[in-house]
Amino acid sequence: MNTLTLLAIILFVLMAWIGGKKGIKSFIALFINFLILILTVIIMNDPNAPPVLLTIIACGLISAVSLFFINDVNNKTVLAFFSTIVTIVGLIFFIIIMTEQSMIHGFGEEESDELTIYSVHIGLNFVQIASSVIIMSTIGAIVDTAISITSPMREIREQNPDISRKDLFLAGIHIGRDILGTSTNTLFFAFFGGYMGLIIWFKDLDYSLGDIVNAKVFSDEMITILTSGMGVALVIPVAAAMSAYYLTREKTKEIDEHPKK
Amino acid sequence: MYKWMKNRTKAQLITVTLLCVAFLASLVFVHHNHAFYDRTIVKVTEVEELDREVILDEHENEDVRVTQQVTGIHQNGETRGETITLTNHYSESLGVDYQLSAGNEIFLANDGESVGDIKRDKYLVFVAWIFLLILLAVGKTRGALSAISLAVNGIILSTALDIYLHNPNLSLFVISGISIVIFTVLSLLLATGFNEKTYTAIIATLIGTFASLAIAYLALVITGEQGLRYEEMSFLTRSPQTVFMAGLLIGSLGAVMDVAITLSSSMFEMFEKNHHMKIATLKKAGYEIGKDIMGTMTNILFFAYVSGSIPMLLLYFKNGSPLDFTLSMNLSLELARALAGGIGIVLTIPIAIYISLFFIKRKQVSV
Numbered sequence: 210m211n212t213l214t215l216l217a218i219i220l221f222v223l224m225a226w227i228g229g230k231k232g233i234k235s236f237i238a239l240f241i242n243f244l245i246l247i248l249t250v251i252i253m254n255d256p257n258a259p260p261v262l263l264t265i266i267a268c269g270l271i272s273a274v275s276l277f278f279i280n281d282v283n284n285k286t287v288l289a290f291f292s293t294i295v296t297i298v299g300l301i302f303f304i305i306i307m308t309e310q311s312m313i314h315g316f317g318e319e320e321s322d323e324l325t326i327y328s329v330h331i332g333l334n335f336v337q338i339a340s341s342v343i344i345m346s347t348i349g350a351i352v353d354t355a356i357s358i359t360s361p362m363r364e365i366r367e368q369n370p371d372i373s374r375k376d377l378f379l380a381g382i383h384i385g386r387d388i389l390g391t392s393t394n395t396l397f398f399a400f401f402g403g404y405m406g407l408i409i410w411f412k413d414l415d416y417s418l419g420d421i422v423n424a425k426v427f428s429d430e431m432i433t434i435l436t437s438g439m440g441v442a443l444v445i446p447v448a449a450a451m452s453a454y455y456l457t458r459e460k461t462k463e464i465d466e467h468p469k470k
Numbered sequence: 471m472y473k474w475m476k477n478r479t480k481a482q483l484i485t486v487t488l489l490c491v492a493f494l495a496s497l498v499f500v501h502h503n504h505a506f507y508d509r510t511i512v513k514v515t516e517v518e519e520l521d522r523e524v525i526l527d528e529h530e531n532e533d534v535r536v537t538q539q540v541t542g543i544h545q546n547g548e549t550r551g552e553t554i555t556l557t558n559h560y561s562e563s564l565g566v567d568y569q570l571s572a573g574n575e576i577f578l579a580n581d582g583e584s585v586g587d588i589k590r591d592k593y594l595v596f597v598a599w600i601f602l603l604i605l606l607a608v609g610k611t612r613g614a615l616s617a618i619s620l621a622v623n624g625i626i627l628s629t630a631l632d633i634y635l636h637n638p639n640l641s642l643f644v645i646s647g648i649s650i651v652i653f654t655v656l657s658l659l660l661a662t663g664f665n666e667k668t669y670t671a672i673i674a675t676l677i678g679t680f681a682s683l684a685i686a687y688l689a690l691v692i693t694g695e696q697g698l699r700y701e702e703m704s705f706l707t708r709s710p711q712t713v714f715m716a717g718l719l720i721g722s723l724g725a726v727m728d729v730a731i732t733l734s735s736s737m738f739e740m741f742e743k744n745h746h747m748k749i750a751t752l753k754k755a756g757y758e759i760g761k762d763i764m765g766t767m768t769n770i771l772f773f774a775y776v777s778g779s780i781p782m783l784l785l786y787f788k789n790g791s792p793l794d795f796t797l798s799m800n801l802s803l804e805l806a807r808a809l810a811g812g813i814g815i816v817l818t819i820p821i822a823i824y825i826s827l828f829f830i831k832r833k834q835v836s837v
Binding site: 250251307332349391409428445 | 577624721766771781785
């Protein structure tokens with residue numbers, strides 16, 4: 210049997226066993242997200258398709274699957290969805306400027322042998338593709354942080370219906386601070402693990418600090434790690450502000466609709 | 471109260487001032503550090519486009535090849551101040567080459583007459599600062615602690631790899647195992663301090679990580695690693711299997727820690743609110759939280775791993791490779807890593823619940 214198939218079966222069994230129906234849904238969501246990613250890459254093959262725009266659309270779909278399919282469409286998932294989109298659109302400008310300036314696009318000279326066999330003059334826009342990769346790497350973490358904030362904020366609002374907009378916002382920021390450390394940790398270890406080989410490579414080949422810092426593969430990796438950390442940090446105030454605004458607005462509306470209550 | 475606030479603003483003022491000074495100083499430094507480099511750095515002053523032609527490769531991909539004449543000034547070494555003129559070619563897709571414009575700083579290649587690499591240190595430092603400032607602005611003290619914990623973990627990983635490279639007899643596996651214990655204890659103590667929920671999370675993380683590793687290892691052995699394409703692993707100076715397994719172990723650690731601490735802190739919090747809560751109720755509540763987080767957590771790892779392959783996937787597609795070949799060549803290891811990480815995340819949920827319950831039961835008896 211193929212190793213990937215076996216690992217996927219084990220993951221499915223565990224998710225179904227521990228998570229029940231929701232676990233099965235989570236597994237299916239993972240699979241759908243994989244298909245969305247592959248489909249996006251296939252569409253990117255068309256030189257006329259703008260990679261960044263495609264990525265933003267893909268990220269919208271991916272967040273929708275992770276939020277609305279696993280959970281339901283309710284105000285906490287809708288708020289998490291919009292916070293994710295706002296954060297990503299805000300971040301993408303910074304990412305595009307930094308990729309352009311630091312020229313981390315395309316393939317590094319250390320990257321494998323394909324470059325000698327394959328033609329790299331393939332008419333695509335590798336600057337935009339590099340930006341797309343960065344935004345795509347962090348989408349999972351941004352969605353996770355967003356829902357971890359909007360969901361307890363709604364609960365706080367339900368338990369204290371009289372809470373002011375400012376207090377609710379501050380409560381959201383406090384929740385965010387609690388999860389900020391672990392969320393950035395999750396991302397950093399994931400990237401560390403993925404690039405163990407690269408670090409060993411640098412050390413084995415005696416790269417100097419200057420060589421490492423300026424190498425394309427290293428800069429690319431560091432900028433990806435740091436900007437994804439920024440995404441996770443930025444979604445906290447965005448989600449807190451949007452939830453505070455929306456959830457307290459609902460209250461005023463309720464009062465308007467039932468003025469005698 | 472007034473005094474406390476006054477003191478606090480003072481401390482904050484000092485912190486902000488220090489940060490600003492460090493920020494500016496480091497930026498000034500990376501813009502004027504040319505003398506520290508052995509390789510020749512050239513600052514581009516003028517660029518003239520000499521030629522522009524449409525090219526077609528053997529797969530009928532259309533691209534534009536541009537030739538630039540670049541004039542620049544040496545920034546370091548004995549030739550500092552001298553003017554140099556060189557020719558630079560790039561294709562508009564910019565897969566491996568660079569489009570230069572005035573103001574860019576480049577390293578000269580060894581032949582002394584072509585573009586070697588770009589001077590990227592200033593951008594790296596800038597992005598690192600923006601990251602740090604955002605972390606501090608949003609997280610205040612907690613943000614500072616996470617930044618410290620990240621830096622410390624980076625240093626530990628680098629040191630651990632140094633030890634590994636200088637002691638060929640030690641297995642990378644053992645070294646990663648020891649590092650994982652240190653990472654876990656340090657990160658979780660920095661995140662939540664010395665208390666029972668931290669201890670619970672530490673134990674749950676370690677059991678969860680090693681259990682998922684054992685499962686992944688067994689799966690690899692049973693299937694004979696069929697379908698894993700190690701030959702496509704980049705940056706290899708060591709045995710690919712070892713590097714892959716060690717990366718797998720460390721890669722899922724952050725996510726497993728996240729799950730463990732989320733569960734242990736919410737279960738202890740529920741217990742603190744109501745000391746007489748039934749164990750069965752607590753357990754059920756724990757599982758509800760676990761169900762909520764397993765989907766998004768597995769997603770995080772999935773996208774962090776798989777997205778990096780997008781440029782290589784496109785290169786394969788554009789060179790006429792079939793879909794299944796392209797996917798299996800470029801994604802097999804990333805998917806295996808994401809799946810193994812997912813197994814770790816899901817397994818840690820019951821482990822963290824039962825360890826929390828163990829500590830809570832002991833507390834209940836003593837109460």
